[in-house]
Amino acid sequence: METLSRAELDALQVQRLRRSVVRSMQAPIYRDGAFAGKLDPETITSIDDIRRLPFTTKDDLRANGPFAYLTVPLSEIVRIHSSSGTTGTAVSIFHTSDDLANWTELVARCMAAVGLSKEDVFQNIAGYGLFTGGLGFHYGSELLGMTTIPAGPGNSNRHIQLMQTFGTTVAHLMPSYALSLMRNFEALGVDPKTDTKLHTLFLGAEPHSEETRLKIEEFYGAKAYNSYGLTEMNGPGLSFECPARDGMHIWEDQFVVELIDPDGDQPVAEGEVGELVYTTLARVGMPIFRYRSRDLAAFIAGPCGCGRSHRRITRLMGRVDDMIIYKGVNIYPIQIEKVLSGYSGITDNFLIVLENDQKGERITVEIDTEDRQLTTECAESDRLRKSLIEALRSEILVTVRIEFRQVAGDDALPRMKPKRIDDRRLK
Known part of the structure; x- marks a missing residue:
């Protein structure tokens, strides 16, 4: 799956888009709302046909409520996650058991791609609960067979104690917290390069520069990988850095990604910064089409040195609202x-x-x-x-x-x- 040819990926996306459009007709918003009659699955011959569908925005999800997007009875929903609500009413996303299995496999795929295995000890320094980062990484690491420590955020000195006690080799945390934790290491007289077994860090939940990554790597003596996701597209597992660390791959067997002019609705030229727009291809309970993320990035042209064929984006430039x-x-x-x-x-x-x-x-x-x-x-x-x-x-x-x-x-x-x-x- 990770090395499918471009033609094979395109054909798979068309097949899965057709299936998702058919499934979406069970949801009120797609059957009776703005999407009704916009796209006949029998007429989808290219992934570009997706442009015949209207965009979905966070305001749409808030205004219509999550139940309008459900394609299955609530009895088939096994978990609900929500966005932080920092820009307004929190948006809730509903998952079936199949959705969770797909999401978990994507996160495990990301972790395996950078060489992790059941021989590793994973310390998850992320919030659990409605936030997707904690449980998303937790179940991905367990699927990969790693020894998993559900540490959660806060209590910095205890995190360092856990690392030393259990031989943590991999940690997931926010870049700002990785920087803050440096002071605790120094105060305790613990050098993460020599006094822990850390070799890999996943940095997520906030944009950060390459310079910040290098500063973190220098202090911890570990390779740091950019992890990008958003609640509306499951969370972590949407995009990841491979060992080449030349941009972040989007898993195109699960998502369609577009880049558009943030002030309009037209695609931007290759290499130009635009707003990322996502469509789920395999979500069962709550499919979402052409979601305007408000995140800004650019496509990276050409093949990746890792051999994977899925498209790459640059690290996030920020959000449309931040510009x-x-x-x-x-x-x-x-x-x-x-x-x-x-x-x-x-x-x-x-x-x-x-x-x-x-x-x-x-x-x-x-x-x-x-x-x-x-x-x-x-x-x-x-x-x-x-x-x-x-x-x-x-x-x-x-x-x-x-x-x-x-x-x-x-x-x-x-x-x-x-x-x-x-x-x-x-x-």
């Missing part, structure tokens, strides 16, 4: 993270503040630091500020103001909250 338009230039927070990761003395916590004053628009990047001296007017802070301004100008093509903010521990600007404050419309 800042400043004086006609598109800016993504991950570009700023990329620059900050190359400097010592500051953290990678930052806040972008956009304002209007008498001279026009102004953009400021507030950066957390534990170095009190940097928050004062001195030669060192002036040198660092000038260097950052120049490096950011080279990356994002605009000139910013830099302010340093002294923090300690819990005072840090939280990464999971919005990284920008836009007051331009309020002036």
Whole structure:
């Protein structure tokens, strides 16, 4: 399955799309709603025919409710997961036992692709419950036969103790937590390179730059792989990095992926950044067609060095909602993270503040630091500020103001909250 030819993959997608369209007619939204009559399965001859269907958005899922998308009785649903609800009412996704089996196989496939096996000990440092990351990885690791530690988040020192006690070789965690955990290792005098058996990390649940990955790998002495998924498409297992680590493969036997203009509905040219749009091909209980994820990435052309044929995307550039338009230039927070990761003395916590004053628009990047001296007017802070301004100008093509903010521990600007404050419309 992983090395099917392009022609074989295309034929499989067409076959599974037809089957999914037929199945979807059992759901009220597809039988009677906006999708009704849009696509006759008998007329599907190419995967491009999917464009005859309307898009599905998060607002659609909220407005119609999950039951409108169900193709089976509720008695056949064995699990419900939900999105975080950070941008509004949480979206719920319903799974049958077949859906869970498919999802588990995809996660196990991702883990096996980077060389993991039943000889490994897997520590899952992710939230369980409605969040998909915990249970998704948990069942994938068990299917692969790994010894699995359902550690969950929090209690950092205990995570380090578990790693040493049980010989953890693989961990799944958020990149920001991997960075935070470094302080606990240092405080305990534990070197993960020599005092643990870690060799593989899965980083997921938030975008991160290549520079952040390299910093994590250097500290832990382990290879870090980007894990990308979203609740509406099961969660983890949608996309993964192979050993070549040259983009993330999308499992095209299970999903159709499109890239469109975020401000419209037309495909973007190969290599251009666009909004990722997904269609489930094998989900039984709650199929979703042409879901606009709001995530931004680009396709990577050409074959992958690993030999797998499934299409690749770049690491996420961010979300459509994260993109800042400043004086006609598109800016993504991950570009700023990329620059900050190359400097010592500051953290990678930052806040972008956009304002209007008498001279026009102004953009400021507030950066957390534990170095009190940097928050004062001195030669060192002036040198660092000038260097950052120049490096950011080279990356994002605009000139910013830099302010340093002294923090300690819990005072840090939280990464999971919005990284920008836009007051331009309020002036």
